[in-house]
Amino acid sequence: MMEVGYKEVVEALERRGIKAVFLPTVQEARRELLARIPAGSRVGIGGSMTIQDLRVEEELAARGCEVLWHWRAPSPGEVKQLRRRALTCDFYLASTNAITRDGRLVNIDGSGNRVMGMVYGPPRVILVAGINKLSTNLEGALERVRREACPPNARRLGLKTPCAATGECNDCNTPDRMCKVLTIIEGKPNETELEVILVGEKLGY
Numbered sequence: 001m002m003e004v005g006y007k008e009v010v011e012a013l014e015r016r017g018i019k020a021v022f023l024p025t026v027q028e029a030r031r032e033l034l035a036r037i038p039a040g041s042r043v044g045i046g047g048s049m050t051i052q053d054l055r056v057e058e059e060l061a062a063r064g065c066e067v068l069w070h071w072r073a074p075s076p077g078e079v080k081q082l083r084r085r086a087l088t089c090d091f092y093l094a095s096t097n098a099i100t101r102d103g104r105l106v107n108i109d110g111s112g113n114r115v116m117g118m119v120y121g122p123p124r125v126i127l128v129a130g131i132n133k134l135s136t137n138l139e140g141a142l143e144r145v146r147r148e149a150c151p152p153n154a155r156r157l158g159l160k161t162p163c164a165a166t167g168e169c170n171d172c173n174t175p176d177r178m179c180k181v182l183t184i185i186e187g188k189p190n191e192t193e194l195e196v197i198l199v200g201e202k203l204g205y
Contacts, residue, residue, distance in 0.1 A: 006198060009134065012103030013196055017188030024200040029128055030054045032197055036126060037065065037091055044086025045069040046094035046114035049153075050128050050204035056093075070113075083113040092122035095204050096129050097149045098141035099196070105185035106141040108150065110178035119189045126195045130203030138184070149205045150179050 006022040013020035023029045034056055037043060043065050045051055052071070060067050068089060070082040086092065094114055098106040105127070109115045118125055132148070135141035146169035154164035159176040163169050169179075188194050 006200065009099060009101065009103065010198060012101065013099075014103075016103045016186065017194075018103065018105075018185075019193070019195040020198060021196075022198045022200065026054065026199060026201050026203065029197050029199045030056060033093070033126060033128060034059055036195070037063075039063040040065060041091055042066045042089040043068070044089035044092045044117060044122055045071070046086070046092065046117050047071065048093070048095045048114075048204065049156075050095035050130065051093050053203055054128065083111065087113065087117050087121035089122050090124065092117040092125045094118060094125070094127055096127050096133060096196070097145040098135045099129055099133050099198075100138055100141050101134075101136050104138060104141070105183075105196075106135075106138065106145060107183045107185075108145050108179040109181040109183070112181040115181055115183040118194070119183070119185065119192060122192070124193045124195070126197065128197045128199065128203065130199045130201055132202040132204075146179065152205050154178055 010020040010022050023032055033054065037060060043060055045067065057067055068082050068086040070079045073079045073082050094117060096105045096107055100106065107115050135144050150169060151163040151167045154161045159178060161174050161176050162172050
């Protein structure tokens with residue numbers, strides 16, 4: 001883990017208008033996330049191993065929330081529809097690929113639905129990130145995404161990319177390339193309440 005204090009990162013996010021809190025454990029983060037979402041809310045979820053690891057989906061459904069997650073699409077033909085509908089929800093849950101010491105959120109996406117959901121559409125966005133997502137600077141954040149996030153995700157999705165085979169980014173131009181959209185969130189989007197729950201354990205890729 002890099003030498004960056006949690007308080008430092010939380011304060012940097014807050015200076016950028018992004019609400020942030022640090023919680024030591026996954027269990028505390030799960031409770032905090034659930035506490036922020038009222039019963040009966042419509043909740044969209046972007047592609048996120050972190051949110052899957054938190055296992056909040058069933059609890060939200062039990063509270064009468066409508067949960068829209070393309071990973072749970074009944075058929076391949078409904079994936080696109082669920083991605084779009086998730087962007088109209090009251091809440092949007094996801095993680096971020098990397099957080100810099102000075103509070104910038106760095107993300108790389110294939111379709112763009114996840115990064116779109118973070119900045120415009122759902123009025124309230126909650127990102128949960130483990131300590132493995134922290135990076136010293138922007139250069140380190142981009143390196144982290146290309147080395148530690150994209151290759152394992154490409155393998156998980158069965159994509160035919162060089163990184164899925166070698167574990168290293170080759171800046172490819174294959175049809176399955178998943179790093180087609182790069183976003184750097186420098187501050188709170190004008191029409192979106194953006195919140196970060198930083199967790200003192202590793203979560204996701």
